[in-house]
Amino acid sequence: MGYSRSIQLQNGNFQLYANQVIHSMIPSEVYDVANDQLQIPNQIFFSLTPDVHVNGNTCVGTTAVWDAANGYISPSIVGTDIGCGIRVYLTTLHKQDLADIRLKQKIIRAIEKFIPLTDQIPSHYRSLSLSAILQHGLPALSAKYRNKRSLSHVELSSSPVGVCVLSNISEHMKKRAENQLGTLGNGNHFIEIQSVTIPEENKEIARLWGLFEGQVIFLIHTGSRAWGKALAASYTEDFISVMEKLKLPRTPSNLLYLPLSHPVGMKYFHMMSSALNYAIVNRHLIGFGIENALKRIFGAKFQTHLLYDLMHNYALMETHQNQTYIVHRKGTTRALPALHPANPLIYNQTGHPALIPGSMGTPSYIMVGGSNGIENYYSICHGAGRIFANQTSCQQFELDGKSNTLIVDNNESVVLNRWTKERLWEESPATYKEVNQVTNTIVGAKLASIVAKCIPLIVIKAR
Known part of the structure; x- marks a missing residue:
């Protein structure tokens, strides 16, 4: 059956990317939710990646595409964690420099001083203008916080936002947003310090990107x-009211959707864009804090370099093969190949880095777009993807309570910051698909190839 298959459902067909192992694990609930999503009119393409799982009334792992001329916008597909994504920085350190567990613990303590890990500790950046950040994204930050790579090594540095669409957001929520700038948040959000292994296949790309073994x-x-x-x-x-007026069918799971051309649909597009701006600045400020924390340990001359920042929950206007589309990605990552015109200039000759996290204690991957990318509108997986295993299956690792060190299957040790056992079970490797099977599908389908495998050394999560 290979790595990709067309699935016919009552409301239409979709493309499923899954190898034999992943395909055997997909529950019927995924197909029910996919059938629901297919009821939104005018879709020209819909697919699910191998990290697929149901989240609320949609599937994580969704790519849904409309022609821009008669496209629809769906807040349900985008989800509420708008702009969630991955940012990766390179350092000049080698993993041998972090061999001492006590040093890893010292790094954790230093980072915790710069990155609030509970909502009880407010943002260190409350003096920044929230309004400017929401409207302009990274360009709103002063030179104190930005360098040459800040705008050039990102998927999207700024999304245009009409300020009037934000006027009806409560002051309470604006204040809360101010208090959360530069903070991590809970759930599956994290900071990981990792070491790089480079396969032979893409060694030259790795070198060009500044990666080394x-x-x-x-x-x-x-x-x-x-x-x-x-x-x-x-x-x-507003969406529900307009859907009723336009007599748009309500799906069993009550998906929200409207024509992008409708004023309410366009208003949402601008509101979503403000969250994209917030998300990119939030990750940027966290990176700024981590760099300062590491300088406390390794000296003022220590430097990091941004490799790339990209998102996996959003809807964007994109041009592919001279045609403009509205592309929704919910839990999928854009992976453009070499010479695609939407690449940042710095990555035009190679394609940009596509950043795929594993689960706590398992590898992450840095990939690059492949020859068949256009078949899936240049979307690949966004991570391992949950399987919601129960706690009895979480015995694949052991925790050294004294050092708070996770011992995983390959006997590697990963040092954690302090958080509860319940959270440990929730985010353990057993609650996620095997990331190697997920990336095997992506590589097998020629949507992307692996440039680096990244092994966790330190994991920091909210408490």
Whole structure:
């Protein structure tokens, strides 16, 4: 059956990317939810990646595409963690430099001083203008916080936002958003410090990107925090009202959708864009804090370099093969190949890095777009993807309570910051698909190839 198959459902067909192992694990609930999503009119393409799982009334792993001329916008597909994504920084350190567990613990303590890990500790950046950040994204930050790579090594540095669409957001939510700038948030969001292994296949691309064997990097996974969730109260009733007026069918799971050309649909697009701006600045400020924390340990001359920042929950206007589309990605990552015109200039000759986190204690991957990318509108997986295993299956690892060190299957040790056992079970490797099977599908389907495998050394999560 290979790595990709067309699935016919009552309301239409979709493309499923899954190898034999992944395909055998997909529950019937996924197909029910996919059938629901297919009821939104005018879709020209719909697919699910191998990390697929149901989240609310939609599937994580969705790519849904419309022609821009008669396209629809769906807040349900985008979700509320708008702009959630991955940012990766390179360092000049080698994993041998972090061999001492006590040093890893010292790094954790230093980072915790710069990155609030509970909502009880407010943002260190409350003096920044929230309004400017929501409207302009990274360009709103002063030179104190930005360098040459800040705008050039990102998927999207700024999304245009009409300020009037934010006027009806409560002051309480704006204050909350101010208090959360530069903070991680809970759930599956995390900071990981990792070491790099480079396969033979893409060694030259790795070299061009500044990667080397054994290199220490750090990865940030978070999004728009409470701001993205707060927007739901401002559009939900309007969407329902307009859907009724336009006599658009309500799906069994009550998906929200409207023509993008409708004023309410366009208003949501601008509101969503404000959350994209917030999310990119949020990850940027977390990276700024981590760099300062590491300088406390390794000296003022220590430097990091941003490799790339990209999102996996959003809807964007994109041009492919001279045609403009509205592309929704919910839990999928854009992976453009070499010479695609939407690549940042710095990555035009190679394609940009596509950043795929594993689960706590398992590898993450840095990939690059492949020859068949256009078949899936250049979307690949966004991570391992949950399987919601129960706690009895979580015995694949052991925790050294004294050092708070996770011992995983390959006897590697991963040092954690302090958090509860319940959270440990929730985010353990057993609650996720095997990331190697997920990436095997992506590589087998020629949507992308692996440039680096990244092994966790330190994992930091909210408490």
